[in-house]
Amino acid sequence: MAKRNPVLLPQINREGYEEMLRQLETNPVTExxxxxxxxxxxxxxxxxxxxxxxxxxxxxxxxxxxxxxxxxxxxxxxxxxxxxxxxxxxxxxxxxxxxxxxxxxxxxxxxxxxxxxxxxxxxxxxxxxxxxxxxxxxxxxxxxxxxxxxxxxxxxxxxxxxxxxxxxxxxxxxxxxxxxxxxxxxxxxxxxxxxxxxxxxCPDVGQIQHHLGILAKPDNLQQLFYYTKALISVQPFQHARDDIARLFNPCSDKPITQHPIITAFIATHGALFSQDSAEQFVVLANNFLSLLRRDVGQLDRTGQQEVFMMSSNFASVLQYGEANGIMALEFAAKQGETTAEAHKFALKWTSSSGSLPRSESDIHSKSTISSTSPIARPMSSIISQGSYLSFHTLSVFLDQKGDEIYPSVHTSLAFLWCLCLRPTAMQQLETIIPWLPIIEFLNTLCQLETDFSKIEDEAFPYFEDGTIQQLSEDFLIRGQLWSQLYYPENFFEDAPSEDNRPVTEEPTTIISRRHRCLWLGVRIATFNRWITYDIDHKFIPTQLAHKYAPIVETCGHFNNRAVPADQTIRA
Known part of the structure; x- marks a missing residue:
């Protein structure tokens, strides 16, 4: 048998090969x-x-x-x-x-x-x-x-x-x-x-949040988050109100076994959304807050449930997206305005010597509000009760130790910063915000490893070491009406999709979140109204913050105690 030449087989005439490729070309499709x-x-x-x-x-x-x-x-x-x-x-x-x-x-x-x-x-x-x-x-x-x-x-x-x-x-x-x-x-x-x-x-579209809420079933807390987000998105989806009403219906499908804190939280929002009597709301809210103080450490370790709670609370402050709701109208009044423009305008208010609300009863007064503002009329009970619930819940979270509370506190500080940029809205709520616990929390963060140049810079804090810029709660906050002045333009442009985000956060992410909280604290301190920030990197309460402290403790007739381990307050 003749010996086969191994060299001859792979040899191809290059000119002929290129000719063959040219022959494979097809004519382009014409218009x-x-x-x-x-x-x-x-x-x-x-x-x-x-x-x-x-x-x-x-x-x-x-x-x-x-x-x-x-x-x-x-x-x-x-x-x-x-x-x-x-x-x-x-x-x-x-x-x-x-x-x-x-x-x-x-x-x-x-x-x-x-x-x-x-x-x-x-x-x-x-x-x-x-x-x-x-x-x-x-x-x-x-x-x-x-x-x-x-x-x-x-x-x-x-x-x-x-x-x-x-x-x-x-x-x-x-x-x-x-x-x-x-x-x-x-x-x-x-x-x-x-x-x-x-x-x-399209993060501004409320209807897609509603659809995500449907898919969250039977997780009632997550459903409440998505449905309320659908209502207070930049493009709200009002049909979500029907699904929220079904969520609060005790005759609806039986949910998965959930922690009593979540059951109490859902019941509290049910009373608020349905505008039950103030007495019923206070009883349910006290039950929730007491359980939260006692068992907050039993919530998930990622801090996501706490973010769901704070976001839903802030939705109640915006009256669950109610048509012509005065808070939502205030946040929507100047859509298209830059953060710098809003900050400049808000500084004029804080630097003026005009009459300002000084007590809880003043929250319902309209005497200090411009007649051109959507808030130039008395606030509804939903706003006041939702605000009491929001800031009492925040006070409980601020009183905890551990990284898992950072996402919810970051969400809350972002809300407060955006509220500062809408002074006619802030006037209504400033007396019941827990300024002293917030300051204590910020000063505790300052004791940890901190790049003060980042938190003191007017620019949004970015990290250039390969850290993912977006925090997990950023994806939950974005698209909500109140958050429009928080994020820089194109902040989410190259953000990873849901399936590509890390399941477990890197240590650098926790550091980034702490810096974000401190940066928000410094931004709020630029108003020198509730908080100041000095050259020693310390946050200091103003006289006004001290004056509001007793109101913060008692507003809404909520108690400040945890229930005993063997007891649950019943409505």
Whole structure:
């Protein structure tokens, strides 16, 4: 047998090889070809769309029993419609398509039509049918899911819409798994993944927070957080009020076993949201605060539950996003204003010698408020009671030791800083803010390793050592109406997505959070009204802060004691 030359086999004529590659090149798609494809696709799409609309409407109204062949035909029609939408998007958003061609999908609301007429209506028909054709529903969901993921990759111009649709579709898939809790949780996680990606791009949209709240079930505290955030987002979602009301309904679905602190907290907000009697609210609030003082160390070690509590409390101060709520209107009054502009304006108020509220009873007075302010009328009981609850809760957290309280205190200091920038709102609340415990907390932080140049700089504190700039609670705070002046522009631009954030925080993150708290303390001290900050790196209470201290202790008729270990106060 002849010996094979090992050198001859891999030898390829380079010129011939390059010629072969050149022959593989295809002619580019022309604009005329794309226009022709769109013109050819759209009439058939519109015709099939109308057929699907008519049949879905007829079936939804009649709820008639269909045979297997009829279900197959109906599914085939919607499958064809989805393919036609897909072809339209690929042609109109081809990489070489002109701007005019790319605008067609938006002009004719094609993403909305695809979801509404191509997917949602048919899913509703399937869901509402008594003899639920589960196999057809599963097959169609899988088809729609695959189609949307392809569009997410190939038509990125509508990325946010595809993310939202994928989250909704996964939620539909979750709803099918009534008996298999494991599969249900898997699809809930998938839906949450898509919704969080959308929230990363559009944090101001309250409706997506509402959807995340639905997925948080049966965690009542997390649900309350998301629903209240939905109500006080820059773009609030008022329908979340219905879900909050169901959350407070004692006849609603049984929740998971939860700590008595959380049960008491939910009950307190239920009384506040429903505007029960002041006496009932005080009893429930005292129960919650007493349990919190006694057992706060039993909450989760990440500090997230405490952030949920403070955020929900601040939502109550904003009247749970109530239409024409005076606090929310005050925060929204100057949208577009920079932090520097707001700070300059607020400094004029604190440096003036005008009449200012001096006691708890003055909180309800409007004599010191400008007639042009949304707050130029008496405050509602929700604001005052929500404020009492917020700052008594903060006082309990400030009295604790350990890193787990830092996220909730940071959230609270961020709220106070933003409140300082809205002086007509701050006038109403300054008498009941626990200034002395806040100062004690800040001075304790100053004793730890601190880069004073960062906390004393007017600029937002960044760390250049590879530390993730965003803290876990930043993602919870952002998008809320009150937080708009807190973060620098583009602060979240390259932030990691939910799935890419570390589960366990690095020590550098804890240091970053401490610096953020101190920086906020220094910013608040620039007003020299409640707190001052001296050259020895020490926070000092003003005479006004001392004057308010007795009011802070007694406001709202709340007690300041913990319940015994074997006792729970009952409403």
């Amino acid at each position: 005329d070809q794309l226009i022709s494809e769109v013109r050819k696709t759209y009439p058939g799409l519109a015709m099939m769309e109308k057929k699907c609309i008519d049949i879905d409407k007829q079936q939804s109204e009649s709820k008639a029993d269909l045979s297997q062949s009829q279900w197959q035909a109906l599914t085939s029609m919607h499958r064809t419609l989805l393919y036609q939408y897909h072809d339209f998007f690929l042609a109109s958003h081809h990489p070489t398509a002109s701007p005019v061609l790319r605008q067609l999908a938006e002009k004719y609301a094609m993403p909305t039509r695809m979801w509404r007429f191509g997917i949602y209506s048919f899913l509703e028909v399937l869901r509402q049918t008594l003899d639920n054709p589960l196999d057809y529903m599963l097959d169609f969901i899988n088809l729609a899911y695959s189609m949307l993921t392809l569009l997410l990759e190939n038509v990125p111009a509508f990325r946010e819409r595809w993310l939202w649709c994928l989250g909704d579709l996964a939620r539909y898939r979750m709803g099918i798994e009534e008996s298999d809790n494991r599969d249900r949780e898997v699809w809930a996680g998938i839906s949450r993944y898509w919704y969080n990606l959308y929230a990363d791009k």
